[in-house]
Amino acid sequence: MNTLVKTLVTIGQAAKQTGLSAKMIRYYEEAGLLLKANRTDAGYRLYNSQQLQQLGFIKQARALGFSIAQISSLLGLWRDPNRSSREVKQLAEVHLDEIKQKVAELQQMQKVLQQLADSCCGDDQPQCAILDGLQR
């Protein structure tokens, strides 16, 4: 028994282990985030532990709202031993600004909508402050 044998798993196993769907994994490969996976003679994709780790990286990055394009850049830096953390931080801060922007927009919507809702009686009458507010 060779302990150096890499344990290879099919896409379904990889999905289970990473918490992604098989569809996502194929999509990430097609999008160029992952190198083309090795295949069995029958054409089944096989993943080793390093590739599983990459998939985990992608999952975490997606969970933080990074786009596929941004993750592509992040992975490039991740793999690059000559990277500077400055580059990574720049990418992160660009995304952070995007998030802050979206939060601000949504909060503005929320504020206006809340005001409209608060001034609407919500009773049986047709008169409605929300509709009036939208008509303006």
Added chain:
Amino acid sequence: MNTLVKTLVTIGQAAKQTGLSAKMIRYYEEAGLLLKANRTDAGYRLYNSQQLQQLGFIKQARALGFSIAQISSLLGLWRDPNRSSREVKQLAEVHLDEIKQKVAELQQMQKVLQQLADSCCGDDQPQCAILDGLQR
């Protein structure tokens, strides 16, 4: 001169007056928010002031983040003299909850990402807390 003549405008004029694009107006018509617009003999769409008002309504609602489907419901209530403001308020509060949900998700992302960025030196070295955090 008949002051009752309805002033009709083409789609380009309607776009200018409402701040929408002609493409949006056609899209809203196709999506069923608007009745099919009247046409000139040449097939140009024509809008009267009531239709312009509806377009304004749609624009306000979109600005508050309502989806096309939600706006369809809102317009239905708007046109219905027998509506109750309760129904309108319910729709608004559903959407308000969606917004609050999104804000919460984004703020959670923001928080985590900010922590990672704060712990990243952002210098010339390859060691990077952000990449480490994503790898986890």
Added chain:
DNA sequence: GCTAAAGCTTGCCCTTAGGGTAAGGTCAAC
């Protein structure tokens, strides 16, 4: 050894709310 179920493959259409472009008809000004 046979068969059924589960797993894998590719390919296609669907989602939101429009943007972009093309090919062609129409209108107004010069």
Added chain:
DNA sequence: GTTGACCTTACCCTAAGGGCAAGCTTTAGC
């Protein structure tokens, strides 16, 4: 009469996958 601005429909594109179908492979049970 022609040029330029405006209008029409039709088609493809976006982001990040989900869902489904048809067909091949592997595995489990008998």
